[in-house]
Amino acid sequence: MKVLSVLRWFASVGFKVFRVVPWATSLGVLSTLVSQLASLLAALLPLKVIILLGSEHVPSYFPSQLHDYNKMALIIGLGGTALAFFFIHLVAERLIARLAAFGARRLIAHSRKLALFENQEQLLTRGYQRFAAALAGGVFIGVAALALVLVYPLQAMVVVSYIAIVWVVLYFVQRLSHVWRVREVGELTKLIGVLADLGFFVTFVVIVLDVLLGTAVSVFWAIVTLLLVRQLFRRLASLVGDVATLYSQRLQLNALLFNGHLYAGKAITEDSKGLWTLVDPDTFGSWLAPLIERVAGPAAGAPQVRWMQSGTPDVLMGIVRTQSEPQQSYLVKLFGKNHGALSRHEASLFAAMGNAPAPLPCLCLVEQLESFNCHVFSWPMVNTVKPQTVGRDAMTVTAGLFSIRPAPSLVALFTRSRPMLWQRLDDDLLRRLHLFVRDIEVSMLEHFAASIASIKITLEAMPLAIVTPELSPDALWHDNEGSVWASHWGRWTLEPVGSNWPVNEKFLPLLPAAFEQAQKLRTELQAITIMHVELAALMFAFDKACQRQAYRSAIDLIEPILRAYDGMDSRPVAEGR
Missing domain, CATH: 1.20.1560 (ABC transporter transmembrane region fold)
Incomplete structure (x- = not known):
């Protein structure tokens, strides 16, 4: 200054x-x-x-x-x-x-x-x-x-x-x-x-x-x-x-x-200015070409880059294509300093999972440019999805994650760091729900309170899946074969299989088909039924509603939660992590 x-x-x-x-x-x-x-x-x-x-x-x-x-x-x-x-x-x-x-x-x-x-x-x-x-x-x-x-x-x-x-x-x-x-x-x-x-x-x-x-x-x-x-x-x-x-x-x-000054929100920080100077047309060539050469090898000419909006402030994203044959494509992501934890969390996922199948992309390089974190992914994607197909494409990503077993090292790392779904469901939550329940719903809430301990045990015993909430139009992509990929993984979590699936009347009936497909690719899913997976989806939505303090929405989910819980197979669930 x-x-x-x-x-x-x-x-x-x-x-x-x-x-x-x-x-x-x-x-x-x-x-x-x-x-x-x-x-x-x-x-x-x-x-x-x-x-x-x-x-x-x-x-x-x-x-x-x-x-x-x-x-x-x-x-x-x-x-x-x-x-x-x-x-x-x-x-x-x-x-x-x-x-x-x-x-x-x-x-x-x-x-x-x-x-x-x-x-x-x-x-x-x-x-x-x-x-x-x-x-x-x-x-x-x-x-x-x-x-x-x-x-x-x-x-x-x-x-x-x-x-x-x-x-x-x-x-x-x-x-x-x-x-x-x-x-x-x-x-x-x-x-x-x-x-x-x-x-x-x-x-x-x-x-x-x-x-x-x-x-x-x-x-x-x-x-x-x-x-x-x-x-x-x-x-x-x-x-x-x-x-x-x-x-x-x-x-x-x-x-x-001062009366002559208006406040229009958070100012552009010095860090943000420094981040944006990296993608200036006169600047990015000096660092981008050596970075891509470390991944793709010597190139015939300077790589071509097309900057895309990420949908996240101070996260810059560019699609880079090499000039040499065969042409290769990469996704370069630059994180502002206020997103250091976001970039490290994303990198920890791919460090543990390695070359996992779709929809997880391949992380080729983690680098630091002038104190800003940079990730380079292999990225043979064509373009972002259309707004009218975002819902179905997001479900495709979620269904694809059901079939990927998280690495044991990733499970150990996450469970030491973050509370799991069954740990987030505490007694304070039930006391708050009593403030918003209607008279005709009291008995249902009492049934739910009596069952919550068993529900938590069931969720804890279920196999886990990777969940990413960042499935906006800017984060979803199609490749040449029509497969759907996600570009943002900075807020991934591990949840029981079925979590993050939409629970509305339109999409919840599509869950059995997605689960059956995942069972063919992941053997430990044979130990649970569709009712277990539906329970996980409903409890995940219940937890999200409570986090938003949308308690009436949470109460509306209790009846289908109890229906899924009461309809579960009585056989025990074998743990699969």
């Missing part, structure tokens, strides 16, 4: 805040400053008490004013004063929180706008508190720097020189490195914190060397200087972090504070 633009924005926010709530802001800054100073003194005085406890007399390097007092009186006095400053720190922090909440309410009321987004008052309260802390931090740094110049001029020169050197280095790194420009605020704050700690140790080394060389500064003031420098660097790191965090929320804060 550009420093001058950040400072200009911070100044404009400051003028607005002081104009609307001048006394609360001033008192908040003063309280923050008092809190910081009290915290510093509360940490300094116990150190002096420890020094006194280890000395027979008041050390000679203590200020001369303290030599007139008895050692025990000094210990009690300094200890009591430390507790008093700690109490002042707590009171000041409490006052800061109340002033921040008051200031945020006044600012929102002054803007005279509708509710713009969730938790806007909490966001403005935290922002207002950060603003006051940043101002107080700036005042504290100025006062500490002045005290340092008066007490220990050499260390003041060291601190200023260190800050100047760090500033210049970061400036040139930011100008020359594209990777640095797309770093997140949290990473910047961590870096500044590390540099601040390094600055403290540089000052510490200089103080030690100066004392060993016979400085005129007393040991007492050397200790005070060390603590002062420690607090100065901490406040400087906090100041940078507060300003950077506020600037990252500038669209929301501008909309809340």
